[in-house]
Amino acid sequence: MKKRKIAILGATGLVGRRLAELLVDHPWFEIGMLVGSHQSAGETYEQIWQRKETQLQLHYGIDNWQKRSFPEKLKNIVIRSFNDLLHSDIEYIFSSVPERAGELEQKLLEKGRTVFSNSPYGRFENGNRLVVAEVNSKEMEDQSFIKSPNCVTAGLVLTLAPLRERYGLEQISLTTYQSISGRGDAKYPPELVKGNVYPLHCSQEHTEEYIVREVRKVLNQVIPTSVSCNRVWVQEGHFVDVRVVTTTKITSDQEVRAVF
Template sequence: MTKKKAVVLGATGMMGQKFVQLLANHPWLEVSAVAASDRSVGKSYAASTGGQMVRHLPDGLGELQVVEAAPRAIADPDIVFSALPTEVAGPIEEDFAKAGFPVFSNASSHRMDHDVPLLNPEVNAEHASLVEEQKRRTKWDGFIVANPNCTTAILSLSLKPLHDRFGLETVIVSTMQAISGAGYPGVASLDILENVIPFIRNEEEKVERETNKILGTAAKPATVTVSASCQRVPTIHGHIEAVFAKTRHPASPEEVAKSMSEFQSTPQKMKLPSAPPHPIIVRKEEDRPQTRLDVDEGNGMTVSVGRLRRDSALNGIKYIVLGHNLVRGGAGCSILNAELLMAQKYIQ
């Protein structure tokens, strides 16, 4: 297979660097261009990143010259990955879609648009068909596909086996979110050292809205009551979430553990390059998962579940889930989305 050329927008930021890192040596894709804000344009990629996160840039990519994040500045990419900040992402992503490019966005700008697939591929691969409706409405030659908020991506993957087998009525989630989720330079050190910050702007609303769009059908969101409380904690990578779920049908911890452990979906069946063999790993130890020990499971694409037990308040199930916020919750999910649409022939 001839590799398709990929451009990364917002390539100098923390999420953009993760895109570049994950795309290095990818069997289907290669980075042909990196784009960023005006202050980086014209510089080498290595000089623009300043070693913020990726200690060693993949061979050859550090010499790429950073270009403007505009279709006119980039020579015919096949795929566009957007790690742009939400406040600027919307119109730039639309410009690329209008110019005929498939855009895979990590920003929240278009997530809730009715005909933009909000994809977490193991959960709702069938929603990819929405790109056809989107193209009819917009008259664009390209399209936009969004991946969820990092917290939602981790949560919805863990909920999928429960929703399919037992049905979900209510989900309450309390999160402990790593500082890399705030980007670079992120949270001020004096704010986060030896501290927990019980507020992340717009995060709870995103989780509550996005979860139902992902768990529903392409035409209609699910009707699960979702309540989220989000906290920033002093870890680098990995969001831990305490989940409390009321199911429509009785579910024992043993049944839930079996459903999660055996869960596989479209990306695994299609053997997509970034798909982990086991999207969910269930830990039996009483003190797992832990960010230090488990965040990189499945190269960051697997979520780890532990402490599965009955919940008396909701008469349901409760558990802890951990996922890598920059991989499953970010660049990795977006790349898997691109692989899915390539395999489904939405990208020729």
């Protein structure tokens, strides 16, 4: 199969760097362009990568933060500007721009490109599809703008969807133990999170609100949901405590295991 050429928009951010790791050896895609802000354009990806990973490590402490290695195959690639992307022939874009830069995604759509986006921008607008491929991939068909939900929702619906299919869901109760990586290169003040539990309730991150709305949109069903989100002193990987009330009774542990 010929690989499709893609670009990563927002490649220098923490999510962009993880996208690059996932796409560098992908069987279907080939990285054709790495796009960053005006300030980043012209610099090599490796330089920016090393600088940002080092900043994270210095910020949180060498004992608490492990740098991610730069993918050798991306050596010597120079970060390009959004304008370069707009005037390229690359049709498929993976975007991880912040919400405030959502207009960039809009410009790409207007030029007829297909955008897979991890950005909160437009996530809740009705026309935009919110997709977790294992759950509602059908929604992607004939679409050119496909949004991914928040990191917690993405993993969570993988658990909820098969439970709903088998038992039906009446109520959902969630408590998160979210890692520090979720804050990305913006970083938390270390004194807030180091050896601590940091509540996100009523914070500017809107995580609790996002999860409720996203689960609703991905599952396409209104299920009463209670959420409490907290950061824990973990570098990467979220842990979620999930409790549900099902429509039909669960009769054994074995039965539930067979659902997955």
